[in-house]
Amino acid sequence: MSNASFAARVGVYPKAVRGPARRVKWVILAVCLSIYYLLPWLRWDRGQEQPSQAILLDLQNERFHFFNVTFWPQDIYFLTGALIMAAVGLFLVTSLFGRVWCGYSCPQTVWTDLFMLVERLIEGDRNEHMRRDRGPLTAGKAWRKVLKHSVWLGVAFWTGGAWIMYYVDAPTVTGEFWRGTASTPVYVFTALFTATTYLLAGWAREQVCTYMCPWPRFQAAMLDEQSLTVTYQAWRGEPRAHGKRLVADPVAGGNPAQAIVGDCVDCNACVNVCPTGIDIRDGIQLGCINCGLCVDACNDIMEKTHQKPWLITWDTLARQKAKALGQHGALRLLRPRTFIYAGALLLGLSVMGVGLAMRTSLELSIEHDRAPLFVRVQDGEIRNAYSVKIVNKTPYSVAFTLSVEGIPKGQLALAQEGVWRDYNLVLPVGSDTVAGFRVLVFGQPAPGTPAQQPLTFTLRNSVTGATTTYRSLFMSPGEGASK
Numbered sequence: 146m147s148n149a150s151f152a153a154r155v156g157v158y159p160k161a162v163r164g165p166a167r168r169v170k171w172v173i174l175a176v177c178l179s180i181y182y183l184l185p186w187l188r189w190d191r192g193q194e195q196p197s198q199a200i201l202l203d204l205q206n207e208r209f210h211f212f213n214v215t216f217w218p219q220d221i222y223f224l225t226g227a228l229i230m231a232a233v234g235l236f237l238v239t240s241l242f243g244r245v246w247c248g249y250s251c252p253q254t255v256w257t258d259l260f261m262l263v264e265r266l267i268e269g270d271r272n273e274h275m276r277r278d279r280g281p282l283t284a285g286k287a288w289r290k291v292l293k294h295s296v297w298l299g300v301a302f303w304t305g306g307a308w309i310m311y312y313v314d315a316p317t318v319t320g321e322f323w324r325g326t327a328s329t330p331v332y333v334f335t336a337l338f339t340a341t342t343y344l345l346a347g348w349a350r351e352q353v354c355t356y357m358c359p360w361p362r363f364q365a366a367m368l369d370e371q372s373l374t375v376t377y378q379a380w381r382g383e384p385r386a387h388g389k390r391l392v393a394d395p396v397a398g399g400n401p402a403q404a405i406v407g408d409c410v411d412c413n414a415c416v417n418v419c420p421t422g423i424d425i426r427d428g429i430q431l432g433c434i435n436c437g438l439c440v441d442a443c444n445d446i447m448e449k450t451h452q453k454p455w456l457i458t459w460d461t462l463a464r465q466k467a468k469a470l471g472q473h474g475a476l477r478l479l480r481p482r483t484f485i486y487a488g489a490l491l492l493g494l495s496v497m498g499v500g501l502a503m504r505t506s507l508e509l510s511i512e513h514d515r516a517p518l519f520v521r522v523q524d525g526e527i528r529n530a531y532s533v534k535i536v537n538k539t540p541y542s543v544a545f546t547l548s549v550e551g552i553p554k555g556q557l558a559l560a561q562e563g564v565w566r567d568y569n570l571v572l573p574v575g576s577d578t579v580a581g582f583r584v585l586v587f588g589q590p591a592p593g594t595p596a597q598q599p600l601t602f603t604l605r606n607s608v609t610g611a612t613t614t615y616r617s618l619f620m621s622p623g624e625g626a627s628k
């Protein structure tokens with residue numbers, strides 16, 4: 146019994162095509178893949194105590210190193226902001242140019258293109274490949290399949306391995322991997338990402354764009370009649386028909402508008418090159434990733450049939466409606482929604498830029514001991530104890546100096562060395578480290594002072610001179626403390 150709800154997948158055998166869109170796609174593919182594979186090998190000097198990889202998401206030590214900036218877990222809002230800005234940027238580009246992200250730089254598109262190139266080199270172009278697939282299993286067919294899948298697996302492994310290098314030092318993990326001394330997660334995740342790349346780019350291909358990816362579903366909210374998309378000019382192409390075209394109909398006095406058939410010669414070249422296997426002549430569809438390969442294919446046919454190019458072109462729906470009525474139609478790329486997206490992007494980037502510029506490399510937090518609140522020592526002196534936490538985000542070890550203001554004769558000491566007191570306490574903290582100290586503050590409140598007095602701690606970086614302060618309280622018995 147057949148199940149009408151589900152249709153078997155129709156294999157897509159995209160034909161090779163030449164043209165400007167294809168060239169742009171090759172260039173973007175080469176740039177994206179070069180960046181992806183080579184970036185982990187880029188070194189960056191952060192000092193002896195720090196990793197020397199330019200981009201490293203060090204999960205073990207909870208740091209994200211991005212060139213000369215190191216993000217800590219408490220900087221997570223920068224990552225959140227970057228993701229939101231990327232989404233807003235995508236909204237802006239989509240509202241202007243349709244799904245160009247999908248057609249040119251989405252990882253699924255880039256790796257599928259690479260896998261298709263391998264396939265074409267080994268199994269031949271569309272017709273040869275289809276003919277062999279429909280035929281019986283021969284030695285020629287078998288070795289091509291084995292070779293293709295081997296190369297695919299090699300590329301997938303290279304891709305999965307490169308992904309791991311963004312999390313652990315690239316030269317180190319490469320050496321460990323081949324010596325068999327890398328950690329188990331390295332092998333597990335390399336295998337996982339290899340399998341994912343092989344399946345998504347080799348087997349699933351256009352199905353990821355059509356069925357799995359959520360982006361095509363909500364991109365409709367960003368598109369309107371003024372967005373540029375790959376469009377078949379039906380008013381010019383229909384009624385489609387095979388055969389030669391009249392450049393001008395002599396019966397009708399040379400008016401091309403009187404020609405009996407449209408410019409589309411129904412050659413299916415646009416369908417044959419489409420990586421998602423759709424027919425652009427059916428109108429805007431979920432499966433169209435706006436790659437423009439059908440534009441290249443059709444322009445080639447137009448040239449061969451001595452007709453004007455751009456039967457399939459990049460245009461807006463509004464302009465196409467106007468052209469169908471014989472009007473010119475204006476291109477309105479700048480409109481309220483593009484201004485809103487651009488404004489939101491600009492604002493978000495500015496806020497993040499200011500936040501990054503004002504980001505301090507030194508943090509201080511202090512907590513007063515809950516019990517006892519104070520201790521009376523000799524000669525009317527009062528002692529309070531505090532837990533001091535210093536975050537040193539610099540790539541250098543620093544000897545910080547801590548001092549207090551707000552209490553007469555305020556001196557400090559480390560709890561474990563309580564005898565040694567001074568007005569300035571030296572606290573060494575290693576590079577890129579959080580250090581905790583128990584600090585005692587000694588003071589002699591004047592008679593009649595309240596039980597709680599404001600106290601300001603000042604922490605100074607002895608190398609750069611940078612300071613930060615923290616407000617706390619100094620507790621005493623209050624009235625009669627000195628009696």
Ligand code: SF4
Nearest residue numbers: 409410412413415443
């Ligand atoms: S490539 Fe151009 S002429 Fe050929 S079928 Fe497609 S739209 Fe028609």
Ligand code: SF4
Nearest residue numbers: 419433434436437439
């Ligand atoms: S219809 Fe054209 S633009 Fe759309 S995916 Fe196919 S080839 Fe690319």
